[in-house]
Amino acid sequence: MNRIPPLLVLAALGLGACQTPPAPPPRATARPAGPPASPVQGAWSFGIVGDRCTARVTHRDVALDVTAGPGRRASLGVTAPGQALPVNGRFTMAFQGGSGWQLAGRTDAQRKAAATLALDDAGQGRLRDLLGGGTLRLRGAGVSAPPLILPDAGVSGRDWYGCVARLTENEAADPAR
Amino acid sequence: MTVGPDLISKSASGAAPVPHDAWTEARREILDAFAAGEPLVLLTGPAGIGKTWLLVDIEHSLRTPDRAVLRLESGDYDAPSLPPVLLVDEADRLEPALLLSWAVRDGGFTVLAGLPALAEALADLPHRRVELGPVRDQDIPAYIAARMQELKLPPKPLDAGAAEALAEAAGGVPRLLNLLLGGSLLVAGAEGSDRVQAEHVREAAALRSGMFEEPPAYAAAPVEPEVEPEPPAAMPEASAEQSPVLAPVAVKRHGGRWALLAALLAAGGLLAWWAVQDQPRPPIVTEVAPAAMASAPAAPPPEATPAPLPDAPPSPTAGLPSGAMVRVIVTYPRGAAGAARAAEAVAALEQAGLAVSAPFPVTQAAAVPRLSYFFREDREAALQALGKAGPGLERAVPRLGLLEGAAPRPGAIELALPDAAGGPDAPARAEETTEPPAPAPAVLTAPADGAVLPAEAAQRGITLSWQSAGAEPGCCFVEAVRLDGGGALRPVFAAYAAAAGQQLVQIGRPGRYAWRVLTVSRAAQRYSASPWQHFVLGEAQP
Known part of the structure; x- marks a missing residue:
């Protein structure tokens, strides 16, 4: 059996002593606030999928998904590539258009922001506001997604709103649904 | 088109669907025999029971671009060779020698249909006998x-x-x-x-x-x-x-x-x-009830069609519109007065049998009443809607609205109620002396018409596929409706397709569905609709 030369052992020990200790795991910190991102303008698309009315405003840097139904609830989801939204954080969704309003929401582990909206008169009014056009901003720690400009959804959006209205009509006619 | 009395059982009163089980069972048996490689099936049943239409259905189910199917309504056929699939109605009228030669031919699938006595003539030959029973x-x-x-x-x-x-x-x-x-x-x-x-x-x-x-x-x-x-x-x-x-x-x-x-x-x-x-009755088609549907304005007035066959079962897609489903969207100037006027207009339109969306308040209303359609095919429907929108709207002139932003769905018509103060008028498309051509209708490729899909597809989704040669990107508006959901049409999917030539549709539960594609040209502001096709998700409910 070959013996390891003592000089080689010493050299290895010396090299090991020169290594720096491993870096501590990075702490989850909010990204430093940079200059505010410029607003970007999205484009609407609409659909009816089963008992849900779906709408989407897309831009490569941020997208808004609106899903109304089933029942008298709607969800507003915002996604953005990269780390423009934090993990498991809180945020405020602020819209300014025909009228202004705010919603509180949370992001999940996949950095998707979500807020819910009851489809009562006020909630329906807010959906109409979105369809009428304006600017949607997310505010909160770690949020760097740019404001999203929603164009007037036009006749397509007003047609789609009929789908939303039917949800509430159906629910009123048959609350057990 | 695949037809069959079991494939549409929608009660006008909205009662639960009750399919015609006997027809379904016979159809399944024949298709099973084909799948199992059996060469000969005798389809028997009394006169008027629906054998002819079952053969028509089988013909459509088995025909593919690679597989020829010949369906004979009698024995008049003297070509030297027979295709792989041969369906013969009234086979009991054949000369015995011809009947025997077709029954024992090699390398094909043959269905001989006739009265029950036919079975005696072929009793000595190996075959599967399928008896088509009555409506229970x-x-x-x-x-x-x-x-x-x-x-x-x-x-x-x-x-x-x-x-x-x-x-x-x-x-x-x-x-x-x-x-x-x-x-x-x-x-x-x-x-x-x-x-x-x-x-x-x-x-x-x-x-x-x-x-x-x-x-x-x-x-x-x-x-x-x-x-x-x-x-x-x-x-x-x-x-x-x-x-x-x-x-x-x-x-x-x-x-x-x-x-x-x-x-x-x-x-x-x-x-x-x-x-x-x-036939020339109002071409307006609504989503209110299938019974109210008629051909779209763009469809040429159908000629008087021959009477259906005596025992023709109803087609699953019968009653579905050949054109777009028209929906009127009413907008009004924000405020209580505008809302009241909108409610009146909506009531008048609904009373006339039109499908109307919830009225929508706008900040900047038009100076004059405005009725816009967005595809040339919808002009006639717009004219008819105008006549039913109630008093005070006579000044509105239907016009082709500009397509800005997301394209509306075919059949969308917008009635804009004016502001008393008068606002800016929305742009309209300039009149053109020549009408641009409509896009070619899509050819639906999958699922095949009349296909029965496994119930698991309800969970994983169904990919609808079609071909639309020469169509613009984002051309295709896909509609899928549930056929046996009661009185009113129940759309399960309605949107422009996200991908070219296909759309994944999540359908939550088994049942019968119909689907089609409307190919839209934004440039021409025209559309054309494919024929409806239907499929069954899971087995038909007993």
Whole structure:
């Protein structure tokens, strides 16, 4: 059996002593606030999928998904590539258009922001506001997604709103649904 | 188009669907035999039971670009070779030698259909025998409802006793059911009754029995003629089927059968008149109820079509619109006064049978009432909507609105109520001297028409595929509707396709569905609709 030369052992020990200790795991910190991102303008698309009315405003840097139904609830989801939204954080969704309003929401582990909206008169009014056009901003720690400009959804959006209205009509006619 | 009485069982009253199980079972058996590589099937059943239409369905189910299918309505075929799939109706009329040669041919799949006596002629040959049974009693009400909807007849409620009487008198034979249904409606109408009662059915059955001396019921009629009788020329069955052109014929209740016979014959003439008068009727199609649907404005006025075959089962997609489903969107200037005016307009439009979206408030209203359509095919529908929008809107001129942003769905029409103060008018597309051509309709490729998909597909989604040669990107508006969801059409998907040539659709539960693609040209502001196709997700519910 070959013996390891003592000089080689010493050299290895010396090299090991020169290594720096491993870096501590990075702490989850909010990204430093940079200059505010410029607003970007999205484009609407609409659909009816089963008992849900779906709408989407897309831009490569941020997208808004609106899903109304089933029942008298709607969800507003915002996604953005990269780390423009934090993990498991809180945020405020602020819209300014025909009228202004705010919603509180949370992001999940996949950095998707979500807020819910009851489809009562006020909630329906807010959906109409979105369809009428304006600017949607997310505010909160770690949020760097740019404001999203929603164009007037036009006749397509007003047609789609009929789908939303039917949800509430159906629910009123048959609350057990 | 695949057809079959089991494939549409939508009750006009919105009752639960009740498919025609016997037809489904026979169809499944034939397809199973084909899948198993069996060479010969004998399809037997009494006259009028629906063998012909089952063969038509099988033909469409088995035909592919790579597989030829030949369906013969009789034995008149003298070509030297036969295709891989041969379907022969009225095979009991064939010369015995020819029948035998087709029954034993190599390398193909053959279905020979005929009266039950056909089985005796081929008893010595290995084959699978499929007996097509009658519509079962529990399926009769749904069959009647579907039949009336298929023929686009005005609703005529049947008493429960009437349905039972029909079931008893017809014995579940579709042809007899169709005849007796028409006769019963006529008798009821002749008496001025707005409901069909059991006695009307019995009167019609007695009348028919007296006229044609045929056994009325499948179960009670073991006598099987050698060939299927042709419908008598004196009273085409289609006339009887469609006879509820219920003019108040002055026939006394007990005035004798001759009076009723005269009324039946008169009804045939009335039916022809009605059919001609009915074709150019309002082309507006709404999403309110399938019964209210008609051809789209763009569709050419259909010519008077021949009467359906006597025992033709209703097509699953019958009653679905060939054009876009028109929906009117009403906008109004924000405020209580505008909302009230919008509510009036919506009520007037709905009363006229149009589908109307919830009125939508806008900040900047138009200076004058404005009615916009966005595809040229919808102009006629817009004109008709204008005539029904209520007073005060006479100044509105239908015009082709500009497509800005997301394209609306075909059939969208917008009625903009004006602001008293008057606002800016929205731009319209300049008139053009020549109308650009419409895009070519899409060709639906999958799932195949009439396909039965496994129930698991409800969970993983169904990919609808089509070909739309030369279409613009983002061209294609996909519609999928549930067929057996009750009275109103239930859209399960309606959106522009996210990808070219296909769309994944999540459908939550088994049932029958129809789908199609409307190919849109933004540049031309025109669209064309593919024909509807249907599929069954999971087995038809018993």
